[in-house]
Amino acid sequence: QLQLQESGPGLVKPSETLSLTCSVSGGSISNSSYFWGWIRQSPGRGLEWIGNGFYTGRTSYSPSLKSRVTISVDTSKNHFSLKLGSVTAADTAVYYCARVRRLASGSGSPLDNWGQGTLIIVSS
Amino acid sequence: QSVLTQPPSVSAAPGQKVTISCSGSTSNIGNNYVSWYQQLPGTAPKLLIYENNKRPSGIPDRFSGSKSGTSATLGIAGLQTGDEAHYYCGTWDSSLSSAVFGGGTEVTVL
Numbered sequence: 001q002l003q004l005q006e007s008g009p010g011l012v013k014p015s016e017t018l019s020l021t022c023s024v025s026g027g028s029i030s031n032s033s034y035f036w037g038w039i040r041q042s043p044g045r046g047l048e049w050i051g052n053g054f055y056t057g058r059t060s061y062s063p064s065l066k067s068r069v070t071i072s073v074d075t076s077k078n079h080f081s082l083k084l085g086s087v088t089a090a091d092t093a094v095y096y097c098a099r100v101r102r103l104a105s106g107s108g109s110p111l112d113n114w115g116q117g118t119l120i121i122v123s124s
Numbered sequence: 125q126s127v128l129t130q131p132p133s134v135s136a137a138p139g140q141k142v143t144i145s146c147s148g149s150t151s152n153i154g155n156n157y158v159s160w161y162q163q164l165p166g167t168a169p170k171l172l173i174y175e176n177n178k179r180p181s182g183i184p185d186r187f188s189g190s191k192s193g194t195s196a197t198l199g200i201a202g203l204q205t206g207d208e209a210h211y212y213c214g215t216w217d218s219s220l221s222s223a224v225f226g227g228g229t230e231v232t233v234l
Contacts, residue, residue: 108157110174
């Protein structure tokens with residue numbers, strides 16, 4: 001059974017870089033049928049897609065966060081990571097990692113497995 | 125403000141049916157597949173419906189999805205107290221080049 005688990009510091013200072021890792025167990029991150037995504041949720045903004053990564057290194061990012069985001073996939077460790085730079089209080093949220101199913105055709109890929117989420121607070 | 129529009133809340137008695145609407149545009153719902161997610165209190169979202177009307181393994185057939193034009197609908201039949209949760213629709217927006225979600229709908233069982 002596939003499991004995803006986020007890890008990282010719960011508190012990040014303003015202007016610094018938020019770094020999170022999602023460890024994947026029960027399945028291979030090199031499976032070409034899936035992307036690996038990051039989503040966040042804050043009370044004021046609901047669910048917000050951050051971006052996806054693929055085992056080949058291909059990535060796609062939310063246009064609103066693209067200038068600050070890097071997602072990388074490490075096949076040797078079967079995990080993927082998120083870096084979000086120059087954080088502010090507006091980046092305070094619960095961050096989720098998820099498996100994203102590639103569609104045979106069309107767009108609107110479902111997020112079919114989610115991690116439990118980790119609360120990140122941006123504060124000095 | 126979310127790209128996809130959902131009602132903030134819906135409610136019904138146990139055993140009844142509720143429907144949750146998700147309204148968008150041709151750049152998102154109109155031309156892409158819709159998914160629905162259930163978020164029980166204090167937990168991560170869970171996939172309920174994908175590709176407009178398909179259910180993942182383990183999701184009861186009380187949950188159904190449909191799409192017409194630029195709107196999608198989630199139906200929950202035979203409402204149970206365990207269905208009290210927030211429900212979100214999601215899809216891809218081709219103009220924004222971004223995955224987008226609705227603001228969420230809270231389901232209350234009276």
